[in-house]
Amino acid sequence: MRGPCRVIQCYSLHSCSAECGMGIRTRGVLCLTNHISSLPLEGCGHERPTDSQVCNHGPCESRIEWFTAPWSQCSTECGSGSQQRAVVCLMKSDEGFNVMPPYECSSLDKPLNQQSCHLKPCGAMWYHTDWSACSKTCEGGFRVREVRCLSDDMLSSEGCEEELKPVEREECNPEPCVPHIDENCRDKYFNCNVVVQARLCVYDYYKTTCCSSCTRVAHRQSQHRALS
Template sequence: MWDCSVDQQCELTCRPVGYRFYVRHSERVRDGTPCVNNTPNDVCVGGQCLSEGCDGVLGSGMVRDRCGVCGGSEGSCVRVAGSFLNSSVPLGYHKILDIPAGATAINITERSASPNYIALRSGTGQSIVNGRWAVDPPGDYEAGGTTFVYTRNRGETLTAPGAVVAFEDPAPPPVSSPALTDRWALERPHPHNSGPSRNARIPPRTDIPLDNRSPFVWMLGQLTECSASCGKGQCCSVDCGSGKRTRNVRCVSDHGSVVSDGECNARLRPQVNEDCHMGPCVSNWYFNDWTDTCSAPCGPGVQKRDVMCVSSGADSECVKEKPANMTACNLGPCVACSALCGNGTQRRNVICIQKLGSDFSVMSPSECAHLEKPSPIQTCEMEACRPQWFTTEWSACSKSCGDGAQTRDVRCLTPDKEPSSSCDLAHRPNAEQPCNSAPCSPSLADESCKDHRANCLMVVQARLCVYSYYKTVCCASCTQNAQRAKRQ
């Protein structure tokens, strides 16, 4: 059994039910094939689903306005509205309004549920909806050149779009009943005291003239060709063997309008279902191509394909051994990725070989020119790079002697150099270390010889101690430097 794709309605692409591969039977269906887009008359033309505009031109985008004018702007008609508020009426049918000829966007709505029923009859007195003291079921009722939609859900509604586009039959059948006018009368049966219950019949009153009761007959549709070239369709219920096919059977009046099935003789109702035979079922294994890619980017892997029995789907009905649905593949040995984390590349050698029995021979690359050469480089993805600790250079020692200290900045950064708090604190580098731990010379014990500036080390490095000012404000550093020079 095949299931057609609805995404490309004008392309004949099907998928077996229960499987995940598609088979394209044709890039485009025959022009004129029905499709579903915006209107019931959409058809496929040149592989595209086109909607018919109200001007009869496919793809024009023309629509009718509320006045029924094709491409109009709703300025050629006026809106008519009103309410029927008279609740003190006796039992029977009571006229509410006349729907004039040419009316469009008709909407009669019961604002709240009540035991009353909306009724509709033609200007000649022919009952359309809820006539002859009978309650009709909700549904579509054709009359006056349009289709009235009757609903009964928390109050009744009767709607119609207005006049529809008509066509002329070149050889119409003889009409025995008088032609209907475009004038319709809307009536409403209103109960008083013990009114009619829903779906109940009430004997007609003698003081109200009734229509001549027309005979009703069963009308059945013909069993046409299947509505789809694949998929379930509306034809036989099976693809092979014996099944059932159905057709619509409706009860219609002499005027051609659909009425309740109870109006027709149930003993004369035609059969809705009948047997159909699609020929003997064939049982065999069917499979599609192997997948294009190996399951492993390098090293040993597998390629897969779908294998199915074309009978009812049960593997036991195919007698032959089921073909393998997996095969081994190997794209060459795995090479280490160029990156320890994140994205990198892998390289491999690609050579042309010829297989002779169980042996392989290396051939010239020109011998494989007719084949697609595999790429010698492929991307590889390692685990995502984690944040790491980063440090600056150590600062200068804070003292020239006697337990100084050096410092540096330590930060946790992501691969994008953004601050992070996810680094391992146990492996955090030190931000401070000791320096110049040698004790100072005894001659520096004079407490008056001290450094009075923070940049005395720079003074020593710039050789400014020869000046009395710097020698005084940086006494300790300059003295220590002088002693160090003497030892050298």
């Protein structure tokens, strides 16, 4: 009895792998019997058709396009945050890619470089305002801020851990006060030492007429307070 006939079946070539320039077209090649069973390609003899060929649609024209990098991780570990990515204007040619100024791609729709992201709910968390201004510019003051426990929908909650609560008040500007000494600050009277001894420097008139003496004593007093 005669054995089954063996034939090679070739499928149509796929489209070229490159839109321009050199590329490759591929196709499937099978060795079949008349019973439509597949055999190794070697079973059909040595005249195996090629399963790929070179293709060329001509040289690539330089093309401007936006390139986007992968998105960054979400800026927060829970709740709502944001993601960023680099968006660059590139020129594509046979030689590769060149970075171009953004205005070169101005005729194209620029992809977003930032988007919102949403992770699992955070649950109740402590939130605080910025610190207020310090109550004093020197010699120790304090500043305050508001601290509140809020739920995911920004409503007041009692679900926060008390030991994690941020402080609401802290000391600030502990350095001693150094009086500003004006170069034109001079005593206008010869007996300004009497003004100092009489503790009259608290009055604006004597601060002006005995400027140098009153400034020196104020400076000594601030240094004494800082050391005590």
